[in-house]
Amino acid sequence: MKHVDEKKRRQLVGRLLKIATHLGAILPLALLFWDYQQSNLGADPVREITLRLGKSTLILLMLTLAVTPVQIVLGIKQIGPLRRLLGLYSFLHLCLHLLSFVWLDYLFEWSFIVDAIIDQKYVLVGFTAFLLMLPLALTSTNWSMRRLGKKWKQLHRLSYVAGILAVVHFLWLVKNVYTEPLIYGAILLLLLLVRNRRVKQRILGWRRKAKRAKVGVTTSAH
Numbered sequence: 001m002k003h004v005d006e007k008k009r010r011q012l013v014g015r016l017l018k019i020a021t022h023l024g025a026i027l028p029l030a031l032l033f034w035d036y037q038q039s040n041l042g043a044d045p046v047r048e049i050t051l052r053l054g055k056s057t058l059i060l061l062m063l064t065l066a067v068t069p070v071q072i073v074l075g076i077k078q079i080g081p082l083r084r085l086l087g088l089y090s091f092l093h094l095c096l097h098l099l100s101f102v103w104l105d106y107l108f109e110w111s112f113i114v115d116a117i118i119d120q121k122y123v124l125v126g127f128t129a130f131l132l133m134l135p136l137a138l139t140s141t142n143w144s145m146r147r148l149g150k151k152w153k154q155l156h157r158l159s160y161v162a163g164i165l166a167v168v169h170f171l172w173l174v175k176n177v178y179t180e181p182l183i184y185g186a187i188l189l190l191l192l193l194v195r196n197r198r199v200k201q202r203i204l205g206w207r208r209k210a211k212r213a214k215v216g217v218t219t220s221a222h
């Protein structure tokens with residue numbers, strides 16, 4: 001009975017986490033739409049739209065990349081299914097970020113767009129990140145996972161490369177004040193460190209020790 005209750009509780013937590021993820025990922029878009037409706041986007045609305053969508057893409061990408069490291073450090077299994085959801089939302093925000101660039105900024109003037117991608121290195125790096133995330137979004141289905149087998153995992157490691165390119169994109173586009181992109185860079189470095197095989201084994205070892213010590217304390221207390 002206790003086992004059934006625990007299973008139900010886990011399912012409920014999993015469902016609530018998914019709902020919170022949907023809401024959290026849609027909220028920035030709803031706010032952007034609201035601010036647009038209210039003419040609340042400042043003197044340069046097109047730039048504001050691009051910047052806001054860029055920021056939400058980066059935050060969602062970082063959260064996607066944080067799922068596995070958080071599982072390693074804290075052992076919370078329920079957050080596993082959020083990885084795909086966060087990744088797909090990050091890609092949606094990225095598509096809108098790109099759309100605001102090619103549509104609102106460049107009015108679909110393709111020759112100017114190609115020039116901008118080639119000439120401005122921060123745009124080139126951002127575009128490369130988009131090209132990397134495209135196959136990841138396309139192969140995010142269970143069917144692709146089954147078909148690609150081991151290769152799926154290898155392919156999806158590219159998300160970390162996309163993360164690095166995204167931080168470089170941010171670093172290269174800011175002028176003078178580098179604090180914010182450097183903070184994202186430091187977070188990414190930490191996430192990559194936790195995924196390193198040696199570091200991961202060590203953390204898992206500490207967690208096992210802590211668990212054993214806890215079990216020891218509770219049994220001796222009885």
Ligand code: HEM
Pocket residue numbers: 047050051052053054055057058061094097098101117123126127128129130162166169170173
């Ligand atoms: C994973 C991919 C990408 C991420 C995470 C990303 C993220 C960002 C971020 C965080 C900003 C700055 C926001 C701020 O200062 O508050 C930004 C700005 C910008 N991004 Fe991206 N971006 C990506 C891809 C792209 C692509 C594909 C393009 C276009 C081809 C692009 C074009 C721009 C432009 C034009 C700006 C505004 C620069 C300015 O006016 O100062 N980005 N992006």
